[in-house]
Amino acid sequence: MAVNREFEEFTISRQRALFRYAYLLIGDRGLAEDLLQESLTKTYVRWHKLRDSANAEAYTRKVMTNTAISWFRRRSWHERPNDDLPSGVPARADDASARIWLWAEVRKLPPQQRAVLVLRYYEDLTQAETASVLGCSEGTVKSQASRALKKLRAGLAPEALPLLEKVVTA
Template sequence: MARSQTRADEFVAYVSARRGYLRRTAYLVCGDWHAAEDLVQTALIKLYAVWPRIHREGAEDAYVRRIIVRAHLDEKRRPWRREKVGLDGFDVAAPEAVSFEDSDALVAAMKTLPERQRATLVLRYWCGLSVEEAASDLNCSTGTVKSHTSRAVANLRAILSTDELAEERQRS
């Protein structure tokens, strides 16, 4: 009894401390707050199943990040498995407070990137993973991570510079 209680207490403490970080990471991967909640919930369910081993190794964040990315990519590969609600636009989530570092233009530009490029950028720059760690999470080679990163950054630069030019033209 005490052992399972300790497991549950440790898990609850971890989730309480890291849920916001995991939710933001999932949002950056998928671009939708509702889908981000689903991804985090899926990841936490899988984490709880292996909690004693993962917690003992101290690899909780890496495990959850990997599950979030892989679950999102799996969903994008199989869109027919997802049920669509019929009330799009009526049940909109309340906007969250945007920090100084966040930019609407960057988030909009990130949403235009292909899924793998977006996931690569989130893992490399938001989560601060090395090329090797991102490759492990994405289940691909380090060369693929490098090429996705390079293409994604080039695409973001092109999109954001086009937006800036359009704004300057409107001001003139």
Template sequence: MDRNDSFREFVAAHQQSLMRTAYLLTGDAHQAEDLLQSVLLKVLRRWSRLSDVERPDAYARRALVNQQISWRRRRVRAEFPTAEPPDRPYSSEDSTLVRLVMRRALMGLPPRQRAVIVLRYYEDRTERETAELMNCSIGTVKSQTHYALARLRELAPGLAPRLAVSETEETYR
């Protein structure tokens, strides 16, 4: 099997999960595709060294996080106008509304905090795995998680009960 075949197999096996991570980091399907494409190009350039690594998908995830943070630093920050809050309270039956509110709140977080939330709660990574992927200490992951959850409570007060459960779980993980 040559280098290109093994890379194609890697992409086929991990593309969906990497795309999901990219989407959660960017909040936009087109930006997620661009992010994943640029990261896969970087991975391909280094594939001869990475193909022998035990988990090249971990390298790709770390590259996604780093690239997104880098892109966000360069991009001009735009304000997103929001509509009035819904007249009715959030309910557990209305999961679509909860997902939309959570997505909007996630987009209001700084890149590192969003990355911590995505990796910890959407990807279900441990603090150690998150720290390795973000190239930071476990203490940084804990503090960024704390600040991100506090900011999410400010941005989406209706989700505060759901976020309180997350912080309680965080204490015991």
């Protein structure tokens, strides 16, 4: 019963942060709830092998990332982008609309790049911590972040680049 209590305490204490991570990965509240539930179920199955809550959180985030990537792969052949959509954010957008546009663009990134950006710039993890959560090297984190930021910058009008930099460094 101690295992159940430990897992319950972990879930209660980290649920909001894990849900926020799931939402930023998926971009849909309902799917984020499903992702969190599935990931916590997988974590519970392996709970006896996890030594402390720090390992449990890192493991759960890794499970969430892998599960989200798997979901995107399964549905990727069903959904195709529409070429008629406008590209870029208006150059004079206010901060709120810039953030909305930015997160919409982040959701279009490949899942691994999206996970790196969320962990690095939203969760404010270091490169080493991000690499640990994702189970990859720091070099991979750097290259994925660089590619993702390059894609985001490419979609902006030149006058709007300071908005991206402001959001990324905020």
